[in-house]
Amino acid sequence: MPHFEKPDEGSWTEHYPKLGTGLISYEDSISPEYYELERTAIFGRTWLNVGRVEQVPRNGSYFTKEIDVARTSVVVVRTTDGEIRGFHNMCRHRGNKLVWQDYPREETSGTCRQFTCKYHGWRYAVDGGCTFVQQESEFFDLDKADYGLMPVQVDVWEGFIFVNLDPSNTVPLRGYLGKFAAGMEGYPFGEMTEVYKYRADVGSNWKLYIDAFAEFYHAPVLHAKQYVSDESRKLMGYGFEGLHYELDGPHGMQSSWGGMAPPRDLSLVKPIERILRSGNFGPWDRPEISDLDPLPPGINPSRHRTWGLDSYVFFPNFMMVVWAPGWYLTYHYWPTAYNRHIFEGTLYFAPAKTARDRMRQELTAVTFKEFGLQDCNTLEATQTMLESRAVTQFPLNDQEILLRHLHKTAGEYVRAYNAQGDPPNAARRLRVADAAGLSG
Amino acid sequence: MTNQLPPQFTDLEPFADWALATERERYAKRLLSTMDELQAFYDAALPRLEEAATYLEQLPLDALPDDARRLLQLCYSLINVSFPIEAWRQPRVPDSGASTLDVVIEPAI
Numbered sequence: 001m002p003h004f005e006k007p008d009e010g011s012w013t014e015h016y017p018k019l020g021t022g023l024i025s026y027e028d029s030i031s032p033e034y035y036e037l038e039r040t041a042i043f044g045r046t047w048l049n050v051g052r053v054e055q056v057p058r059n060g061s062y063f064t065k066e067i068d069v070a071r072t073s074v075v076v077v078r079t080t081d082g083e084i085r086g087f088h089n090m091c092r093h094r095g096n097k098l099v100w101q102d103y104p105r106e107e108t109s110g111t112c113r114q115f116t117c118k119y120h121g122w123r124y125a126v127d128g129g130c131t132f133v134q135q136e137s138e139f140f141d142l143d144k145a146d147y148g149l150m151p152v153q154v155d156v157w158e159g160f161i162f163v164n165l166d167p168s169n170t171v172p173l174r175g176y177l178g179k180f181a182a183g184m185e186g187y188p189f190g191e192m193t194e195v196y197k198y199r200a201d202v203g204s205n206w207k208l209y210i211d212a213f214a215e216f217y218h219a220p221v222l223h224a225k226q227y228v229s230d231e232s233r234k235l236m237g238y239g240f241e242g243l244h245y246e247l248d249g250p251h252g253m254q255s256s257w258g259g260m261a262p263p264r265d266l267s268l269v270k271p272i273e274r275i276l277r278s279g280n281f282g283p284w285d286r287p288e289i290s291d292l293d294p295l296p297p298g299i300n301p302s303r304h305r306t307w308g309l310d311s312y313v314f315f316p317n318f319m320m321v322v323w324a325p326g327w328y329l330t331y332h333y334w335p336t337a338y339n340r341h342i343f344e345g346t347l348y349f350a351p352a353k354t355a356r357d358r359m360r361q362e363l364t365a366v367t368f369k370e371f372g373l374q375d376c377n378t379l380e381a382t383q384t385m386l387e388s389r390a391v392t393q394f395p396l397n398d399q400e401i402l403l404r405h406l407h408k409t410a411g412e413y414v415r416a417y418n419a420q421g422d423p424p425n426a427a428r429r430l431r432v433a434d435a436a437g438l439s440g
Numbered sequence: 441m442t443n444q445l446p447p448q449f450t451d452l453e454p455f456a457d458w459a460l461a462t463e464r465e466r467y468a469k470r471l472l473s474t475m476d477e478l479q480a481f482y483d484a485a486l487p488r489l490e491e492a493a494t495y496l497e498q499l500p501l502d503a504l505p506d507d508a509r510r511l512l513q514l515c516y517s518l519i520n521v522s523f524p525i526e527a528w529r530q531p532r533v534p535d536s537g538a539s540t541l542d543v544v545i546e547p548a549i
Contacts, residue, residue: 201540352547362516366520369543380539
C-alpha cells in the first residue's frame, strides 16, 4: 500500500505507456561506440547550461566552459552593450585556444576589453569581431571582417546561460525547456548568490550519475549512517516513495517529502543539526527574501504539506533541485569518455546576513559533500561491473521512472541521428544502436 | 603566545589550529587526525557552539575582527569534524575510497 497516491494506472511508470516496464540494458553506458554517437546526437544538438548571469556581472566579463564531449571549448562574454554572447574559444588564425591561463584544458574567467591570442597576438573585441592581425600586410587579401570568432547560439532563462552548438538549431531555449521551466519562472534565483561549488572527476558514464541523483530509492540505504541510528532504521523500514513524478518531452521531475527540515522529533537528528537548526535539507528557517511565498505554480506540484524538494532532470546533463527551506542546487555532468565524466554540484543560498546563517549553510554544504563522496565511489563500482557484461538486463522499479526515461530519451536522440546521414555511416551507427538494444 | 580567539573562548585556544580559512584545509586536517584528536576537539567545541554563534552574529559578517574570524573558522572545522564523530566513527567518509569531491568555489568568509 503506497503512502502517497499514484496515478490511476497503478504506477507512475505505467502512466507513461511508451516507457514500458521491462528490463533495461545499460549497454548505452558501457559502449565506446555508442558514446561516439552521443557526442553529436545529444551534446552537439541540445541546449546545454554552462553557467549563470552572475558569472558575467559587467561588460567585458567572461568565462570559458570546456565541453570535451562536443570537442570544443566556449567562451561566454557580456559585450560592451550588455548582451551575453558565446563563441567557440578558438583563434581564427591557426586554431589556437584563445582564452586560457597556464593550463589549456582548465576553465578560466575574468574581465577584459578584448581577447588576445597568446600565439601570434591576433585580437578580438568582446562581441567577437577581429580587431587586430599581427603583420596584417604579410597576409594575402585578408579582410579582418571575415575572421570574427565563430559564434555559438546563446540564450538565457531565469539567469541560467545556455549554449547550443548546432548552428542549424531552430528550437528556442524556453520551448526546449518546456513546462517544468515555465512552472519555475519567478523563483528568486537571482537573489541566491552565495555559491558553494564542488567538482569531481568520476569514473562512470555520465548517465549513471544522473541515475543516482534522479532516484531517492537509494538514500535510506547508501546514506544510512548519516542519520542517528533510530532514524536510520525507521527510514530503511519505510523505504522511499516520491510525492509526484512527471515527464515532459526529454525532461523529467520528481517531488519528494522532506521531513528533516525541521524534523518533528529533535532527538532524531544529530547534535550539530539540533544546535545550528540546519542539515541535509538546508537551514531549517527560510531566508528573508521575497518570492518564496507563494512559490511559482510548478513547484511542489502535488501541493503536499510534507513537501521537501523538487528535483528536475533537464536533458541532457543539467539537474536542478529546489528545496522547501528556500535554496537550490544544480548538478552538471560533463562527459570526457564513455566511462568518465566531470561532475559539478553547485549550491545557491541567499547571502548569509550573520555568522550563524553562514554556519547553517556550511553544515548543509558539508553534508552535501559527505553524501556526494559516497555516491561518486559507488558509481565507479557500478561502471566496472556493468562493463563485465556478466549481467546485461536490469529491473527498474516505479521510483526509478526518471532513469528509465533518461536512457530511453538518450536512445531516441541517437536513433534520430542515425536516421540521418550518409548510408554507409548510418548502417554502421545502426549496428551500434542495435547492440545497445535501442533500435526499433 | 597571544590569544588567537576572543577572550571568552580562551578554553578553545588549544584547538586554535583548527581556524583554517578554506574547506580544503579543514577537510585535509580532519583526514590527517586520529579519532582521539577529533573527539577531543569535538568534545571541547560542541558545547561552545551555541555561544559562539550568539557572539559572532552580533558582529558584521563582512568585517569580523581577526579573533572573531578565527572563531568562525574554528566553528566551520567543528561542522566538518562532526561527521566523523556523529556519523562515521572514522575520519574518512565510509566507502569513499579513491573518490574526491573538491570545493572549487566557496564564500570568502
